[in-house]
Amino acid sequence: METHPTSSPAPFMLLFRNTGQENYQHLSPEQRQQVVTRWNDWFDALVAEGKAIEGQPLEVETRIVSGRGGSRVVDGPFPESKEAIGGYVKLLVSGMEEATEIARRHPGLANGMTIEIRQLTPDCHLGVNTRTDTRLNVTAG
Numbered sequence: 084m085e086t087h088p089t090s091s092p093a094p095f096m097l098l099f100r101n102t103g104q105e106n107y108q109h110l111s112p113e114q115r116q117q118v119v120t121r122w123n124d125w126f127d128a129l130v131a132e133g134k135a136i137e138g139q140p141l142e143v144e145t146r147i148v149s150g151r152g153g154s155r156v157v158d159g160p161f162p163e164s165k166e167a168i169g170g171y172v173k174l175l176v177s178g179m180e181e182a183t184e185i186a187r188r189h190p191g192l193a194n195g196m197t198i199e200i201r202q203l204t205p206d207c208h209l210g211v212n213t214r215t216d217t218r219l220n221v222t223a224g
Contacts, residue, residue, distance in 0.1 A: 092175035094136075094203040095182040097189075099196055102140075102169030106194045121190035126172065134185065138172035169196075173203075 129135035
């Protein structure tokens with residue numbers, strides 16, 4: 084997949100998978116705190132640079148709705164939770180390469196986390212309307 088650098092920053096999502104507590108159980112409390120500190124430093128530096136505009140962990144509890152009219156509802160967590168998205172960071176960067184370099188520096192990778200990188204697009208292939216939440220377009224100060 085090739086994305087070309089843009090003249091203005093483009094939005095990308097870093098989707099964090101395999102972020103469960105089991106990845107950190109082998110660490111001492113001090114080591115876990117060091118991971119948290121490195122993770123926060125990584126994110127805070129991106130915010131200060133204007134690269135990260137939003138980030139949030141996600142609750143473990145999940146619900147899947149499917150079928151016509153939402154006829155099937157299943158509550159989780161599910162056994163395949165290593166594939167579940169545990170959180171995300173929204174970036175504004177020059178392209179896929181910059182997003183990849185940012186992801187490669189994430190301290191959670193050392194503990195088994197994986198990061199999926201996706202560019203946001205203003206156009207849905209189905210023609211569904213999309214929009215940006217303008218409340219999130221604030222300059223980091």
